[in-house]
Amino acid sequence: MKYEAVIGIECHVELKTASKMFCGCANRFGAEPNTLICPVCLGMPGALPVPNAAAIEYMIRAGLAFQAAIPEYSKFDRKNYFYPDMPKNYQISQYDMPLTQGGVVRYWLEDGTLRECRLTRIHLEEDTGKSTHAGSGDGRIAGSSYSLVDFNRAGVPLMECVSEPDLRSAEEAVGFLEMLRRTLMAIGVSDVKMEEGSLRCDANVSIRPVGSEAYGTKTEIKNMNSFRSVRRAIESEIARQSAMLDAGERIVQETLGWDEANGTTISMRSKELAHDYRYFPDPDLVPMEITQERVAAVRAKMPPLPIERFERYTREYGFNVKQATQLIDAPEIADFFDRSVTVSKQPQQTQNFVLGDLSRLANESGTPIQQSPVTPEHLGELVALVESKTINSKIAKELLARMWAGEGSPKSIVEREGLAQTSDPAAVARFVDEVLAANAASVEEYRAGKTNVFGFLVGAVMKSSRGKADPAAVNALLRERLGG
Amino acid sequence: MNGRERSARELIDATLARIENVEPQVGAYLSVLEREARERADALDKRIAAGERFPLAGVPLAVKDNLVLEGTVTTCGSRMLERWVAPYTASAVQSMLSAGAIPVGKANMDEFAMGSSCENSALGVTRNPYDLERVPGGSSGGSAASVAAHEATIALGSDTGGSIREPAAFCNLVGFKPTYGRISRYGLIAFASSLDQIGPLTRTVEDAALAYDAMAGFDPMDSTSVDRAVEPTAGALREDLRGVRIGVVKQFDTHKLGADIDDVYDRALHDLEALGAEIVEVELPTADYGLATYYLIAPAECSSNLARFDGVRYGLRVDGADVAEMNERSRAAGFGPEVKRRILIGTYALSSGYYDAYYVRAQKARTLVARDFAKAFESCDLIAAPAASSPAFRFKSKSDPYSMYLMDYYTIPMSLAGLPALSVPCGWVTPEDGKRPMPLGLQLTAPLFAERPLLAAAHAYERATTHAAKHPTQIAEVAR
Numbered sequence: 001m002k003y004e005a006v007i008g009i010e011c012h013v014e015l016k017t018a019s020k021m022f023c024g025c026a027n028r029f030g031a032e033p034n035t036l037i038c039p040v041c042l043g044m045p046g047a048l049p050v051p052n053a054a055a056i057e058y059m060i061r062a063g064l065a066f067q068a069a070i071p072e073y074s075k076f077d078r079k080n081y082f083y084p085d086m087p088k089n090y091q092i093s094q095y096d097m098p099l100t101q102g103g104v105v106r107y108w109l110e111d112g113t114l115r116e117c118r119l120t121r122i123h124l125e126e127d128t129g130k131s132t133h134a135g136s137g138d139g140r141i142a143g144s145s146y147s148l149v150d151f152n153r154a155g156v157p158l159m160e161c162v163s164e165p166d167l168r169s170a171e172e173a174v175g176f177l178e179m180l181r182r183t184l185m186a187i188g189v190s191d192v193k194m195e196e197g198s199l200r201c202d203a204n205v206s207i208r209p210v211g212s213e214a215y216g217t218k219t220e221i222k223n224m225n226s227f228r229s230v231r232r233a234i235e236s237e238i239a240r241q242s243a244m245l246d247a248g249e250r251i252v253q254e255t256l257g258w259d260e261a262n263g264t265t266i267s268m269r270s271k272e273l274a275h276d277y278r279y280f281p282d283p284d285l286v287p288m289e290i291t292q293e294r295v296a297a298v299r300a301k302m303p304p305l306p307i308e309r310f311e312r313y314t315r316e317y318g319f320n321v322k323q324a325t326q327l328i329d330a331p332e333i334a335d336f337f338d339r340s341v342t343v344s345k346q347p348q349q350t351q352n353f354v355l356g357d358l359s360r361l362a363n364e365s366g367t368p369i370q371q372s373p374v375t376p377e378h379l380g381e382l383v384a385l386v387e388s389k390t391i392n393s394k395i396a397k398e399l400l401a402r403m404w405a406g407e408g409s410p411k412s413i414v415e416r417e418g419l420a421q422t423s424d425p426a427a428v429a430r431f432v433d434e435v436l437a438a439n440a441a442s443v444e445e446y447r448a449g450k451t452n453v454f455g456f457l458v459g460a461v462m463k464s465s466r467g468k469a470d471p472a473a474v475n476a477l478l479r480e481r482l483g484g
Numbered sequence: 485m486n487g488r489e490r491s492a493r494e495l496i497d498a499t500l501a502r503i504e505n506v507e508p509q510v511g512a513y514l515s516v517l518e519r520e521a522r523e524r525a526d527a528l529d530k531r532i533a534a535g536e537r538f539p540l541a542g543v544p545l546a547v548k549d550n551l552v553l554e555g556t557v558t559t560c561g562s563r564m565l566e567r568w569v570a571p572y573t574a575s576a577v578q579s580m581l582s583a584g585a586i587p588v589g590k591a592n593m594d595e596f597a598m599g600s601s602c603e604n605s606a607l608g609v610t611r612n613p614y615d616l617e618r619v620p621g622g623s624s625g626g627s628a629a630s631v632a633a634h635e636a637t638i639a640l641g642s643d644t645g646g647s648i649r650e651p652a653a654f655c656n657l658v659g660f661k662p663t664y665g666r667i668s669r670y671g672l673i674a675f676a677s678s679l680d681q682i683g684p685l686t687r688t689v690e691d692a693a694l695a696y697d698a699m700a701g702f703d704p705m706d707s708t709s710v711d712r713a714v715e716p717t718a719g720a721l722r723e724d725l726r727g728v729r730i731g732v733v734k735q736f737d738t739h740k741l742g743a744d745i746d747d748v749y750d751r752a753l754h755d756l757e758a759l760g761a762e763i764v765e766v767e768l769p770t771a772d773y774g775l776a777t778y779y780l781i782a783p784a785e786c787s788s789n790l791a792r793f794d795g796v797r798y799g800l801r802v803d804g805a806d807v808a809e810m811n812e813r814s815r816a817a818g819f820g821p822e823v824k825r826r827i828l829i830g831t832y833a834l835s836s837g838y839y840d841a842y843y844v845r846a847q848k849a850r851t852l853v854a855r856d857f858a859k860a861f862e863s864c865d866l867i868a869a870p871a872a873s874s875p876a877f878r879f880k881s882k883s884d885p886y887s888m889y890l891m892d893y894y895t896i897p898m899s900l901a902g903l904p905a906l907s908v909p910c911g912w913v914t915p916e917d918g919k920r921p922m923p924l925g926l927q928l929t930a931p932l933f934a935e936r937p938l939l940a941a942a943h944a945y946e947r948a949t950t951h952a953a954k955h956p957t958q959i960a961e962v963a964r
Contacts (some may be wrong), residue, residue, distance in 0.1 A: 043792045045673040046552045050707045066699050078788050084807050089791035278834035283678035283785055
């Protein structure tokens with residue numbers, strides 16, 4: 001039978017605030033174990049949480065980026081369960097009043113098709129510590145003789161983002177995740193690095209016969225460590241479920257782990273523990289009021305979103321998907337480009353300069369583009385000068401090098417040095433006549449039929465005009481003077 | 485003290501001598517901070533000699549053992565934390581230190597502040613200085629006994645449903661629970677976070693006001709502490725009650741407490757009237773639901789607050805085959821029966837399927853109780869009520885948990901509403917099962933944040949009466 005997959009994604013994203021969610025400890029990856037800790041994030045008796053205002057602002061940013069509703073009131077709840085790397089044996093999380101509700105992730109596939117996946121919610125919580133199991137040889141808890149816990153990560157602000165089951169293929173799931181990642185990076189709330197654990201995701205997968213409305217039994221896949229493994233795991237799971245249904249078997253609702261080495265999902269534990277987390281409002285934290293003014297202030301500072309850029313680049317500027325994606329995924333370059341293009345009004349030419357000559361200069365000197373001595377506005381001016389034929393592209397390259405060296409705006413250099421290209425017939429005629437007078441022998445050769453000296457004569461005119469003469473005008477006049 | 489009549493060191497030495505003398509009978513402290521207290525006194529004397537001044541210079545302070553003080557063992561009266569050394573200092577304790585008070589010991593308490601007699605302490609017995617056969621009240625029983633026995637001048641306690649006011653009443657002291665949020669809870673080991681409030685137990689209203697002035701105010705470490713200006717109270721105490729309307733709660737019928745007790749409260753109301761107060765009747769129709777409401781909300785919060793005591797990071801650890809078994813064994817061995825009972829009740833009340841019926845309804849009832857008070861305060865400035873259901877009782881006389889819970893019948897509604905309330909000595913009765921007269925406490929309650937008029941009125945009443953002046957004699961008889 002032909003099946004359709006129904007996929008929902010649940011991911012956890014660590015926010016890159018300077019300090020942790022409820023205390024002043026630094027929020028940093030890779031420090032010596034248990035060096036970024038205090039009574040609060042260790043859950044010491046008597047210690048109390050105080051919410052990190054920056055983390056709440058980051059949540060508002062994320063909500064705005066995905067057009068989610070940002071309710072006026074929100075609160076923190078306690079999720080109660082025992083786990084040795086969770087210091088209080090409850091996690092401060094959000095249950096029924098998350099900071100954002102709904103929303104949509106609009107993303108594109110490799111061929112440029114735009115898709116949408118709705119979000120259920122994004123809520124804010126605290127991360128747990130990290131356990132290491134020793135004595136078993138393979139780092140697993142089974143057979144280990146003792147465990148060590150590093151609490152550096154405990155209390156790091158964590159955004160949990162839950163999607164609706166709107167995704168229909170592994171390709172869409174990866175497209176969604178890539179979009180989530182580039183958006184969260186663009187709005188500056190997270191590094192979103194799967195390898196450092198600042199992005200962790202699970203996928204809920206079920207299949208149903210094409211045309212069917214009812215959902216099939218879903219499985220949850222965990223332990224996917226890269227977008228590539230997300231794609232492979234979902235594809236493998238769809239194939240497994242399809243084969244089972246084709247064979248008349250029933251799918252069991254369970255949690256699966258992705259085995260990267262063998263390329264299969266494996267059952268983690270069929271014994272489904274029905275957890276009762278006993279959520280209740282955290283009495284240590286007062287309810288939050290998110291005023292419209294606060295949301296408006298965050299909105300006013302929002303950077304351009306990847307989806308907005310994609311639509312502008314492909315629809316208005318006519319870029320292809322690859323070009324647009326390349327620019328969007330280098331936000332500093334895209335920022336530079338966007339500012340240049342407002343001056344130049346020439347997207348394609350500007351893109352050529354930014355990704356070509358300017359990026360080369362930046363790479364050669366090891367300067368990040370946002371510290372380029374050439375301002376985006378000056379680059380835009382340069383492109384406009386070429387486009388208006390004020391200078392030709394050869395001069396433009398020279399000018400760019402001089403702008404990089406700090407000589408200022410292209411217009412000022414052009415004016416100072418009279419570099420403007422001239423198509424003024426009198427001026428061009430003067431250069432042409434000078435060259436013809438000085439190269440009588442070549443003129444003779446040309447008239448004798450050796451027309452290949454024409455190029456030499458053009459070059460000589462250009463040289464004597466120091467490149468300013470409009471090559472088209474030079475060509476036309478030379479032909480005229482040489483008699484056809 | 486700042487006037488140099490006696491040095492802080494002299495005062496502390498005298499207090500430590502008194503502790504050594506009477507502590508074997510009273511048992512107020514779980515640990516006495518002899519060396520630290522003397523060091524702090526010497527350091528304070530140097531600063532005073534250098535010209536610094538402190539509002540509570542050299543005042544011997546007892547600290548309830550659920551408040552952390554860096555470097556000292558903080559047990560919460562529990563086996564779980566019997567050897568736990570606190571790595572930081574509670575904000576309220578720090579405020580007292582900054583004001584010049586000197587901690588002389590950590591006071592005994594009902595385990596994790598759950599109890600009304602101090603009998604639930606896993607680590608020691610505290611006796612009532614007015615009758616050593618009787619309990620000092622609880623849960624701040626050690627705090628009350630220490631001040632009553634002159635082993636400290638001020639004690640810090642914590643009050644969740646009456647745990648300052650009831651022991652103060654039992655030990656003839658002033659016990660003051662400010663508005664919820666007035667004093668930072670940072671460093672107070674939580675029992676029920678939405679109810680816990682730190683406050684002083686003292687021999688006079690003025691001492692309570694001085695301690696309150698030192699501790700009240702916003703603390704950035706506690707997001708439930710209130711960011712609102714605190715007017716000093718110690719300078720605003722009054723000598724009369726002219727123009728003050730005092731409400732008597734129709735639902736709080738003192739007849740049922742017995743004729744002797746009823747007489748004492750009647751006399752107290754007369755005394756208040758004599759000072760110029762107008763006595764009016766007010767209603768708290770939902771007050772009767774207070775106890776049931778409290779015994780859902782407080783255990784629910786405690787079941788979560790006490791989850792961190794699992795043997796993993798600190799406190800008692802009893803090893804097991806795996807982490808889960810280690811958790812279970814540690815908690816089975818570390819917690820006493822009352823703590824376990826409340827954790828079970830709370831876990832049940834929060835469970836899916838029961839949450840709406842218990843926790844959510846209790847929160848609604850709590851709102852109604854607060855609304856009743858707000859309405860009552862439309863026709864009065866303060867409310868007068870008993871501070872406990874009886875005077876101090878004999879050890880082991882309340883074996884049924886519910887009869888113990890009933891001790892806090894008159895104090896719990898105020899806690900649910902977050903109101904400032906205090907107990908002030910108001911008379912004596914001799915219980916049927918004893919020979920010695922035991923003190924009673926008058927509870928005065930004010931609207932939210934009205935600590936100033938509350939302390940002012942209590943001071944006027946204290947000045948006009950002599951109940952507080954009676955000191956315990958039994959320990960002196962035994963000690964000498």
